[in-house]
């Protein structure tokens with residue numbers, strides 16, 4: 001009896017690390033006013049250190065909650081053509097083993113969450129929604145010909161500083177999960193923030209007589225989260241398997257195969273291989289792809305061949321409603337009819 005007690009205790013300790021992902025906050029009712037510190041306890045899926053951060057940074061919480069919603073939406077979109085399609089992320093904070101173990105999928109989700117939190121905070125500075133920050137600094141270099149600095153830059157620095165406090169707090173707790181898992185999540189969160197930094201681009205607005213663009217003002221703005229997610233998806237596809245090994249005086253994550261090179265700052269790392277997600281198997285957190293829609297004409301990962309793992313597929317007819325026979329009326333509106341069309345679609349056997 002004593003044995004089973006200590007087993008379940010250590011299990012819940014190791015599980016508590018993935019609760020770290022603030023994504024469970026997506027369930028927060030939109031109407032919950034977060035203007036008093038005691039509201040922090042009502043938020044689902046925060047570890048103690050995050051509740052403390054909530055208390056001392058109440059004004060940031062709307063951004064953190066919004067980030068959780070964005071993570072769910074963006075992850076599902078980015079993986080809609082894959083066997084693992086991110087649907088299990090909505091079980092947060094009670095993840096299945098696909099996200100509970102140190103897998104590639106959990107690497108992606110940690111990176112995306114870290115990027116999303118910093119992204120939302122940086123943007124909230126720009127829109128004036130946060131009392132502690134405003135526009136990012138004007139770039140140091142002199143602007144090129146044809147434009148001048150202006151507008152309101154996304155406050156990337158503030159987003160990175162405040163965002164990493166939230167994202168990394170659980171990994172810095174003493175009693176949570178294995179050291180290897182913590183190092184893995186910390187590394188991948190940093191990769192997410194690196195991808196966010198790399199997404200900074202120049203955005204411009206034209207001025208001048210009737211849009212002649214004789215004067216242009218430009219600022220540094222972040223790309224949309226869905227674009228950052230696609231960047232991270234590529235890193236997911238080429239992620240590196242690592243092991244926790246002594247190097248010098250401490251243990252580090254080092255690539256499992258061949259070389260003794262250190263892990264790169266831009267690569268996602270994972271500790272445990274994932275299943276192929278073809279068949280349902282709860283023991284490894286796989287939903288399987290039965291009844292998933294596949295694309296007969298694609299040769300990518302959503303093709304019926306790859307999606308259905310060679311099991312074959314069933315066709316069915318689906319109705320789509322479209323706007324059709326559109327007419328332009330002088331001046332200035334368009335009227336359309338609604339047309340129904342049946343299309344053949346396919347689901348995996």
Ligand SMILES: *[C@@H]1O[C@H](CO)[C@@H](O)[C@H](O)[C@H]1NC(C)=O
Nearest residue numbers: 031032033034035036037039
């Ligand atoms: C918190 O927000 C609610 C709803 O917006 C409001 O009724 C209440 O007065 C606010 N409390 C404080 C302390 O600002």
Ligand SMILES: *[C@@H]1O[C@H](CO)[C@@H](O)[C@H](O)[C@H]1NC(C)=O
Nearest residue numbers: 080085087287288289290292
């Ligand atoms: C994602 O996969 C799950 C499990 O296979 C499935 O139930 C769900 O419908 C899929 N979602 C989408 C949007 O395809």
Ligand SMILES: *[C@@H]1O[C@H](CO)[C@@H](O)[C@H](O)[C@H]1NC(C)=O
Nearest residue numbers: 294295296297298299300345
């Ligand atoms: C299927 O894949 C083809 C080729 O990639 C693409 O043009 C088409 O839009 C896809 N169809 C659906 C229903 O997604």
Ligand SMILES: *[C@@H]1O[C@H](CO)[C@@H](O)[C@H](O)[C@H]1NC(C)=O
Nearest residue numbers: 297298299300301302303306
């Ligand atoms: C799909 O097929 C086209 C034409 O054969 C090829 O150019 C493209 O690279 C293929 N895409 C993938 C993902 O294999």
